[in-house]
Amino acid sequence: MSEPDFASPLHHRTDRQSPRDLAIGLAEITDLGMIDLRGEPGDDRFLAAIRDCLGVDLPRLPRSSARHEAVTVLWLSTDQWLVLAPRADTPALVQALQVKLAGLHALVCDVSDMRCIIRLSGPEARMVLMKGCSLNLLAPEIKAGFVKRALFAEIAALIHVVDDDPDVIDLFVFRSYAEFAWEWLLRTGARNALVELYGEQNPPPV
């Protein structure tokens, strides 16, 4: 059997490294693996098994996340989580989870190649994202650790605020939409396309 060989959905683009004239920092994150995890949150054995394996309690609050060393767990639903781990460690982690969860009503699946992660950074990152979705990213509750699915530029996406001082925001889009999202961010995130339309506004001069 041949070994699967990972290739980024943006691998053929020449503007992947430090695109110029942008108001935001833009980078593709290729070294993170993703694990789709589903299970019964009311089952203590399930919760204990996850804690053993990942070293962290599953985030139970909607739109939250939890982190332990190199592993981050994003809340997707009341019974679904997305586990982020270094890509090289992901197969072993999937194996460990499957062993731990054997016999329980749970599902573990390696979905590392399902989505593309685009990292936006800098003080304008929220403004640029808000041009494409109905979410008020300037709301005070949107701090580091915030996770939400969103309709972004007409496509399904997941927003994860990795850090808020300064802002680092990961945008997860399905692999087949990666190029569209990248193009969209290049154009809409261009320095001369920047608008200061959101938040507190000065009254227009009379």
Added chain:
Amino acid sequence: MLLITCPVCGNVGDETDFHYGGQAHIRRPASANPGEVSDEAQRDYLYVRLNPKGLHFERWRCDRGCAKWFHMARDTVTMEIKACYGITELPPREIIAQIPPSNPWYGFFDQRQAEPASTAAEPKNAELESTGER
């Protein structure tokens, strides 16, 4: 534009963050043997839907939140959302009490409320089957 709050995860969003799933509380003909179900009953189950002016009961999905289905009681004239409740639940009693006799839902929930818990569970399961989680 409707502003909706998901009863499962508390996600607040406009209706583009949600997905409309048609009429709620559709009852599958209660028989394990398809031969016993009349053509009329099967037709009604598959195709015949209520179209009330006023209070209506619908299924919605929290697309940009928890991705779960839930139920909504909504007024089709004023667009007011009266209640959102769980996908395995019946509408709140005070909402059922508001259904006027002219509304096709009038009396729909009477029998199910009166049923003892053990038998009431059966049509609920049938209802879930027809929901078709996507």
